[in-house]
Amino acid sequence: MKRVITFGEIMLRLAPEGYGRFVQARSYGASYGGGEANVAVSLASFGVDAAFVTKLPGHEIGQAAINALREFGVDTSLIVRGGERVGIYFLEKGASQRPSKVIYDRARSAIAEAECSDFDWPGIFKNAGWFHFTGITPALSDKAAAICLEACEAARAGGLGVSCDLNYRKNLWSKEKAGEVMGRLMRYVDLCIANEEDLGDVFGVTAPGSDITGGVISREGYAEAAKLLAGRFGLKQTAITLRESISASDNNWAAMLFDGKDCFFSKKYPVHIVDRVGGGDSFGAALIYGTLRGMDARERLEFAAAASCLKHSIEGDFNLVSLEEVEKLARGDGSGRVQR
Amino acid sequence: MKRVITFGEIMLRLAPEGYGRFVQARSYGASYGGGEANVAVSLASFGVDAAFVTKLPGHEIGQAAINALREFGVDTSLIVRGGERVGIYFLEKGASQRPSKVIYDRARSAIAEAECSDFDWPGIFKNAGWFHFTGITPALSDKAAAICLEACEAARAGGLGVSCDLNYRKNLWSKEKAGEVMGRLMRYVDLCIANEEDLGDVFGVTAPGSDITGGVISREGYAEAAKLLAGRFGLKQTAITLRESISASDNNWAAMLFDGKDCFFSKKYPVHIVDRVGGGDSFGAALIYGTLRGMDARERLEFAAAASCLKHSIEGDFNLVSLEEVEKLARGDGSGRVQR
Amino acid sequence: MKRVITFGEIMLRLAPEGYGRFVQARSYGASYGGGEANVAVSLASFGVDAAFVTKLPGHEIGQAAINALREFGVDTSLIVRGGERVGIYFLEKGASQRPSKVIYDRARSAIAEAECSDFDWPGIFKNAGWFHFTGITPALSDKAAAICLEACEAARAGGLGVSCDLNYRKNLWSKEKAGEVMGRLMRYVDLCIANEEDLGDVFGVTAPGSDITGGVISREGYAEAAKLLAGRFGLKQTAITLRESISASDNNWAAMLFDGKDCFFSKKYPVHIVDRVGGGDSFGAALIYGTLRGMDARERLEFAAAASCLKHSIEGDFNLVSLEEVEKLARGDGSGRVQR
Amino acid sequence: MKRVITFGEIMLRLAPEGYGRFVQARSYGASYGGGEANVAVSLASFGVDAAFVTKLPGHEIGQAAINALREFGVDTSLIVRGGERVGIYFLEKGASQRPSKVIYDRARSAIAEAECSDFDWPGIFKNAGWFHFTGITPALSDKAAAICLEACEAARAGGLGVSCDLNYRKNLWSKEKAGEVMGRLMRYVDLCIANEEDLGDVFGVTAPGSDITGGVISREGYAEAAKLLAGRFGLKQTAITLRESISASDNNWAAMLFDGKDCFFSKKYPVHIVDRVGGGDSFGAALIYGTLRGMDARERLEFAAAASCLKHSIEGDFNLVSLEEVEKLARGDGSGRVQR
Amino acid sequence: MKRVITFGEIMLRLAPEGYGRFVQARSYGASYGGGEANVAVSLASFGVDAAFVTKLPGHEIGQAAINALREFGVDTSLIVRGGERVGIYFLEKGASQRPSKVIYDRARSAIAEAECSDFDWPGIFKNAGWFHFTGITPALSDKAAAICLEACEAARAGGLGVSCDLNYRKNLWSKEKAGEVMGRLMRYVDLCIANEEDLGDVFGVTAPGSDITGGVISREGYAEAAKLLAGRFGLKQTAITLRESISASDNNWAAMLFDGKDCFFSKKYPVHIVDRVGGGDSFGAALIYGTLRGMDARERLEFAAAASCLKHSIEGDFNLVSLEEVEKLARGDGSGRVQR
Amino acid sequence: MKRVITFGEIMLRLAPEGYGRFVQARSYGASYGGGEANVAVSLASFGVDAAFVTKLPGHEIGQAAINALREFGVDTSLIVRGGERVGIYFLEKGASQRPSKVIYDRARSAIAEAECSDFDWPGIFKNAGWFHFTGITPALSDKAAAICLEACEAARAGGLGVSCDLNYRKNLWSKEKAGEVMGRLMRYVDLCIANEEDLGDVFGVTAPGSDITGGVISREGYAEAAKLLAGRFGLKQTAITLRESISASDNNWAAMLFDGKDCFFSKKYPVHIVDRVGGGDSFGAALIYGTLRGMDARERLEFAAAASCLKHSIEGDFNLVSLEEVEKLARGDGSGRVQR
Numbered sequence A, B, C, D, E, F: 001m002k003r004v005i006t007f008g009e010i011m012l013r014l015a016p017e018g019y020g021r022f023v024q025a026r027s028y029g030a031s032y033g034g035g036e037a038n039v040a041v042s043l044a045s046f047g048v049d050a051a052f053v054t055k056l057p058g059h060e061i062g063q064a065a066i067n068a069l070r071e072f073g074v075d076t077s078l079i080v081r082g083g084e085r086v087g088i089y090f091l092e093k094g095a096s097q098r099p100s101k102v103i104y105d106r107a108r109s110a111i112a113e114a115e116c117s118d119f120d121w122p123g124i125f126k127n128a129g130w131f132h133f134t135g136i137t138p139a140l141s142d143k144a145a146a147i148c149l150e151a152c153e154a155a156r157a158g159g160l161g162v163s164c165d166l167n168y169r170k171n172l173w174s175k176e177k178a179g180e181v182m183g184r185l186m187r188y189v190d191l192c193i194a195n196e197e198d199l200g201d202v203f204g205v206t207a208p209g210s211d212i213t214g215g216v217i218s219r220e221g222y223a224e225a226a227k228l229l230a231g232r233f234g235l236k237q238t239a240i241t242l243r244e245s246i247s248a249s250d251n252n253w254a255a256m257l258f259d260g261k262d263c264f265f266s267k268k269y270p271v272h273i274v275d276r277v278g279g280g281d282s283f284g285a286a287l288i289y290g291t292l293r294g295m296d297a298r299e300r301l302e303f304a305a306a307a308s309c310l311k312h313s314i315e316g317d318f319n320l321v322s323l324e325e326v327e328k329l330a331r332g333d334g335s336g337r338v339q340r
Helices: A035-045 A060-071 A142-158 A175-186 A198-203 A219-233 A279-292 A297-311 A323-330 B035-045 B060-071 B142-158 B175-186 B198-203 B219-233 B279-292 B297-311 B323-330 C035-045 C060-071 C142-157 C175-186 C198-203 C219-233 C279-292 C297-311 C323-330 D035-045 D060-071 D142-158 D175-186 D198-203 D219-233 D279-293 D297-311 D323-330 E035-045 E060-071 E142-157 E175-186 E198-203 E219-233 E279-293 E297-311 E323-330 F035-045 F060-071 F142-157 F175-186 F198-203 F219-233 F279-292 F297-311 F323-330
Strands: A003-007 A011-016 A027-033 A050-053 A088-092 A101-105 A128-134 A161-165 A191-195 A237-245 A250-258 A263-265 A269-272 B003-007 B011-016 B027-033 B050-053 B088-092 B101-105 B128-134 B161-165 B191-195 B237-245 B250-258 B263-265 B269-272 C003-007 C011-016 C027-033 C050-053 C088-092 C101-105 C128-134 C161-165 C191-195 C237-245 C250-258 C263-265 C269-272 D003-007 D011-016 D027-033 D050-053 D088-092 D101-105 D128-134 D161-165 D191-195 D237-245 D250-258 D263-265 D269-272 E003-007 E011-016 E027-033 E050-053 E088-092 E101-105 E128-134 E161-165 E191-195 E237-245 E250-258 E263-265 E269-272 F003-007 F011-016 F027-033 F050-053 F088-092 F101-105 F128-134 F161-165 F191-195 F237-245 F250-258 F263-265 F269-272
Touching: A003 A035, A003 A142, A011 A060, A027 A035, A027 A060, A035 A050, A035 A060, A035 A128, A035 A279, A060 E088, A060 E101, A060 F060, A088 E060, A101 E060, A128 A142, A128 A279, A142 A161, A142 A175, A161 A175, A161 A279, A175 A198, A175 A219, A191 A198, A191 A219, A191 A279, A198 A219, A219 A237, A219 A250, A219 A263, A237 A279, A237 A297, A250 A279, A250 A297, A263 A297, A269 A297, A279 A297, A297 A323, B003 B035, B003 B142, B011 B060, B027 B035, B027 B060, B035 B050, B035 B060, B035 B128, B035 B279, B060 D088, B060 D101, B060 E060, B088 D060, B101 D060, B128 B142, B128 B279, B142 B161, B142 B175, B161 B175, B161 B279, B175 B198, B175 B219, B191 B198, B191 B219, B191 B279, B198 B219, B219 B237, B219 B250, B219 B263, B237 B279, B237 B297, B250 B279, B250 B297, B263 B297, B269 B297, B279 B297, B297 B323, C003 C035, C003 C142, C011 C060, C027 C035, C027 C060, C035 C050, C035 C060, C035 C128, C035 C279, C060 D060, C060 F088, C060 F101, C088 F060, C101 F060, C128 C142, C128 C279, C142 C161, C142 C175, C161 C175, C161 C279, C175 C198, C175 C219, C191 C198, C191 C219, C191 C279, C198 C219, C219 C237, C219 C250, C219 C263, C237 C279, C237 C297, C250 C279, C250 C297, C263 C297, C269 C297, C279 C297, C297 C323, D003 D035, D003 D142, D011 D060, D027 D035, D027 D060, D035 D050, D035 D060, D035 D128, D035 D279, D128 D142, D128 D279, D142 D161, D142 D175, D161 D175, D161 D279, D175 D198, D175 D219, D191 D198, D191 D219, D191 D279, D198 D219, D219 D237, D219 D250, D219 D263, D237 D279, D237 D297, D250 D279, D250 D297, D263 D297, D269 D297, D279 D297, D297 D323, E003 E035, E003 E142, E011 E060, E027 E035, E027 E060, E035 E050, E035 E060, E035 E128, E035 E279, E128 E142, E128 E279, E142 E161, E142 E175, E161 E175, E161 E279, E175 E198, E175 E219, E191 E198, E191 E219, E191 E279, E198 E219, E219 E237, E219 E250, E219 E263, E237 E279, E237 E297, E250 E279, E250 E297, E263 E297, E269 E297, E279 E297, E297 E323, F003 F035, F003 F142, F011 F060, F027 F035, F027 F060, F035 F050, F035 F060, F035 F128, F035 F279, F128 F142, F128 F279, F142 F161, F142 F175, F161 F175, F161 F279, F175 F198, F191 F198, F191 F219, F191 F279, F198 F219, F219 F237, F219 F250, F219 F263, F237 F279, F237 F297, F250 F279, F250 F297, F263 F297, F269 F297, F279 F297, F297 F323
Parallel strands: A003 A050, A003 A128, A011 A088, A128 A161, A161 A191, A191 A237, B003 B050, B003 B128, B011 B088, B128 B161, B161 B191, B191 B237, C003 C050, C003 C128, C011 C088, C128 C161, C161 C191, C191 C237, D003 D050, D003 D128, D011 D088, D128 D161, D161 D191, D191 D237, E003 E050, E003 E128, E011 E088, E128 E161, E161 E191, E191 E237, F003 F050, F003 F128, F011 F088, F128 F161, F161 F191, F191 F237
Antiparallel strands: A011 A027, A027 E027, A088 A101, A237 A250, A250 A263, A250 A269, B011 B027, B027 D027, B088 B101, B237 B250, B250 B263, B250 B269, C011 C027, C027 F027, C088 C101, C237 C250, C250 C263, C250 C269, D011 D027, D088 D101, D237 D250, D250 D263, D250 D269, E011 E027, E088 E101, E237 E250, E250 E263, E250 E269, F011 F027, F088 F101, F237 F250, F250 F263, F250 F269
């Protein structure tokens, strides 16, 4: 299967144990994660040759981030070392009516301060067949956005498929700026992934009939939105994850895929949440995998929905599941009976 | 806003980790809590100037109890040091059909052995506008009941509003004694808080049509009971929390408020329980807050119901939530979507 | 009440904390368990004089297994010391759509390598009134099967009641071999316990109308299967546990009992799972207890269903509940209200 | 070997993890211990039939104390259930110049409130050959002292050997009261164990030339003191443990034994302390063991010194070492080389 | 006693458990600390009215820093809320020949970005008698240095005593810049505290005859250096801590004080290290305390040396010891015998 | 630098936390290690291209072992998947006079059951310059010994340097068998590493004048032994680690190297032990590194002694230190001063 390159930021994730609040924390569970890094780990778990590209400081916290990726089989040899700090995000896990809370402390991380000259994209893309990034990376800084653009151009030049998860982050940039920058990058994108809020935030495309906080989702509305987006940017695939948030403990999870012709909706999974961070990333990774393996549209949508359903049961950003586990769920066994 | 004084016992709470049983415990999570202390912490979290009054030994366990209160902004300068021991309660968290279990080891704590002369109530109440206690404190010992009475008299003399949470504890005293002592104290009370069992246990007032263990709650029955109680003691506000216990893991939670004229019922919250101890205290505190801030009856009931709903998602006795978090839920967003 | 002897393997159970996956584990919770050991602990918790018979190495890991049994009141004085290793099983707790996973590392444990000469059954059964084993033990090795047969013969000779939990383990032996060996042993059995899959796996007896993975259970089908089995082996009691697996987090749990005349179905419990390992063992133990105490068929079925319902809320293999707790639930209070 | 009965209190021990101070503790390690219970565990670890006698409440904390003893092979069948509470002690581990600190919360424990009628000493001593208690038990309450006296009388009547560890606790009673009560009990004692401070505190017998805080120990002084005590009470054996406290992290540890004729001094061990609580108890237990096994005076002294040296390396009150481990050290191998 | 104001940064301290390395960390112990905050906590622990002044973000990590101070009695009401981030430092505890390692991630913290207008020094100093800062604060940014200067001027105007701990941090500024800025601030200082390296780094004043890495300390050299410094800046007191680093596990610790007339050297403590961070701060705090209480020079030096000796035995930045504990050690009892 | 291949077993290491004994363990820290795997990790940490060759089961425990190696940069692409189990060793950390204890449960692991056909040595050695194994691998089984021999032959054929650490394990084979098998393999070895016991155990070569348990080491004796060994097998380098075991907490550590001409003794390090497992492996790895980098004999000996000194301060089997850290200590700075 083709080699995949993902590019973005990997952060130190600090989360109080269990359902502890920030003000109760006497220790933080430490792991690493970030949209594109999570995608790389998912792909490596499925057996794909996946490399993650970023810039990380030379000190031990930077090294620990690299080790976390290596541990799960991601190629880290393309990572540039330098800069001052590793971005951090603090995560407080919600329960019942209390939402999870994220405090970002990622400004001026090594990758946000990186220069175009740090990355030789034609070299990076040698032997690679796919490139993935998210809307977080160009939001980090103007320099990061410029690097993204260079990467997209090199990807096109190199004949790679390109995927992008919109992933709008309101504390990184305004909707206006996001729309402008992402609009430019989308011209290079084959597969666009978004969640139920991103489309509106970034491109002003809303799904009529849906009320996100109220948990109402309109299938027709999303189908329309996907078609509109696909038309605007010439996308080959447009996928939207559909989360119905009943509470911080229980969600319904599904997704839709528009392949330029038809609109498919996956099975809907009622999930009892262990950790929902990285749910969208695990969906995107599985969709890339399905695309690379040549699954048909319905099959790759169900594969991606099953993979990301499982993510909700796993601690940390990374979706540490095997191909077999995803396939078993996609085939329909969600009974959770003990495997001996 | 007015300064609030709460008076009672703060105990060392020892709870096995997770769902471990007492006989499995190799370590105990250690925190501090008690009805009136919990109320003080809630009020301080909302920005109220709240002081907690008690007696605690001079040793480090007593100091740790004080530190736990200071940590969350409670004024502890009125606490008397002396006596032999800090009361303890052991808490085993239940799940599904297995109930939570409490073993009290609070006899002869410093506050249970305290003397009337330990507390100068007129001095304590200087600059204060509200006094809160619960039915636990007078149950600790005859001396503690006498101190409560002195406090109530001084509160009335000082023009403070007075609230009391009935909180009947059957292992501290008999229903007869409770009824007698509490009956005397209720004459000073403006706001009475009770749960669905207290009214019957302490004052023989039952809500016809309800079956507590079976999880059936009759709204009319509780309204009637509240009015009866309000009439008997001349209460300005009578509030009852309404818990439908589906299992140790899942409860429905709501409350009603009778303001002397009308009876209001709050929204009902289906809660997935993290820790339900202190649920009633968090309700009482929020009701005091709403009263002090001049919310109207419906608003302060919904505020209090939302605050105490959130408590069920937080480890420990203390309801460590902010004003904003309560207001957001009271306004209706209980979807638990990640806050970034 | 009669003394009970159980015989089998006790393993070191190594489980990542919380919902951690094997590949995430930096530490393993260590406890001990195994079908027949779990039954012995349950019986001792109910006050029965229960002894567990096995073979364990002389080293500290073997000693720790013994200590775990002693801790909960099981007589370990009949345990033979010797052999090389304690069997191990790794347990990863599932959640939502992700199933729990067990990796066995039990081959060549001390008990699997034991000889018939290690056990003096007539001596072991002195003063005892009941003997229990499961289908796991004869599956460990041909020698273990031979020891089981000797035990059964001695039990019959000594006039003991005999119970057996089928407990088919596909990675220990084939269905054919299981059917053949278990068929021979069943001739000595008075009380047979099985789950919804065992009957088919071991004896080819299926419950028409049920779809286990799909969570559909046909009461009539199971009644028919139980009668068939009882007839084939002359069983006095045949009990089947009925698990509807909604997800790894939520199950419905019930059981049926055929006493040779009538078929009874217990109440069905919706359980929110803390740890479901040992659910069947706790059911069997409670059924033995009910039989020894002379409960009538419906009563002992409800007692056993309640006991095993509670097991799902307790960490570890052992059902650490008291008689009172089981009786309270069997009487109908499953509301999980705090016990103070 | 003869059966040994020990009698006293077993407490819940609550210790912050590592070197945490009480005011830093968010959790407490929970274990159980007490002078005579520790002796029983040591003896059981050496293979002796040892029973511990006490009174413990019927609730789960009482049960957990029993389980802790059963776990390590102590016979708990003679323990009386009843009373209100389990005594507690809080332990903060010291380091370097900061001393360990103990806060007792043991007043009105079940055993301190027990009645003479709770214990049938002739029945308890059936088949037993040795009785052990410490100076802590009669200090708990006048009733406890009366029970001790009854036990001593019954022991003498039954022909049991009797040992007593003076173990003076200044917060339980005055030196005067201790001297008076212990003086009466000592008439029944064959083997008296004391540390370098007890002799002076209880009986006013000092070792000239020693300065305990300064870490100076005079061998001649202690020999003289032992002889004096032996003479006064007609003791067969008098043993004194000799601790040179360099800091909370490092001690020198040795002991002396006067057998009525000669005074022996053990090897001196420089110990790097893991947990020094129970050091004296482990010494006493090993001396009883050596006496029961018929070791000569020097041999049993070295055995006891080695056993108690090892205790300092083990977390908790209990000296969880095997006979082989003690004998290996007593023979001279203290190099700590890895045992594979 | 006079009210003391300290000003500087408080950071989130993230340390792997035990002796774990950064690259091994799956969780970080989370506490808070910083030179001037540590001094405030020490003073509050001694009963002094101590307030800490800084700027902290409005989010929960900022709140947790405040709570950590409140917990130990520090007045936090003067803290300004605002800015983006809380400074962080990662701490890896060394052992034996492996040194402890600190990675700072403090750039652009709220206090480093604060403006002069954030602080109203005359108001802050109302009712206060002493002001303390360290050389870290002016090193944070030019703005922070300007705020320091304003504070010093206001302190002089208000008649407060002023102390400064040089605390040179080479990754914050150059020696040249430090010398220049600190030289200006020192004109306001009454009591200067330094360690064995600071004098040379900041002011080029070296102690002839000492070799810091080699662990050689020349008493005469330090006396000379202290006198030189005192002369240059007109200091009333000059104190130097003297650390002989044998290894990361064992240090010798002592201090000297020049009171303008005589030079005193404290007792030298061999310390077995639990946590050495904050050693110098605890020394400074105790010296301020001794000064405020009017101890004579030798007495306050020994008090400060004892206090800081104890710090090495306590986890975290804060020296959580009581007045009594320090006085006991200063009087000479460093034997570490258990306190019951 | 040349690529290095190491071959052997990697085990799951299960160790109670802190100084807990096996019988106290409620959880086990889980890591992975084994002689040759440890060497590979050390080399990768120094920047060498190092691959570890073994056979591991396809299940998640096998995968976790691979991940542990990948995490620290070891090439695991040559590892064969298959077989039944991962070898396990239980490790109890000793303290003071109590030795560390290892219980092996490694029989019939995947590598012990591997076949010669599992490994294509010429392919494995492509592009490699060095091969390392230890005396543990051929001791696992006759098949493993045969594979070792094939590897050695292929290494010679491929012109690789070969190193072997004798590492005698008495519970794997007899001294006679070890001598015979290792004698055959030593003919291929360039660099032999041994500890103070191995030489005598495997080859009957003793260092006159040394008493290992007593902690006496004779430099001349070891020099003589090294020369004798070098002569017998034609070794280019012979290295012996010299451990003086004062206690389980404190050791002296040094090493010697005979380069065929001269005998060098390293500096002696007094180490305060955090974890001494893997000390010899870290020495061997550093010696290989020094050899590959062309250090002179004295330099590479001091480098290796410093590296392995640091290992004693690090938890787990792996010596997670950087080149810079080793070089700093080798240059003489062992003062353990904080690195900021």
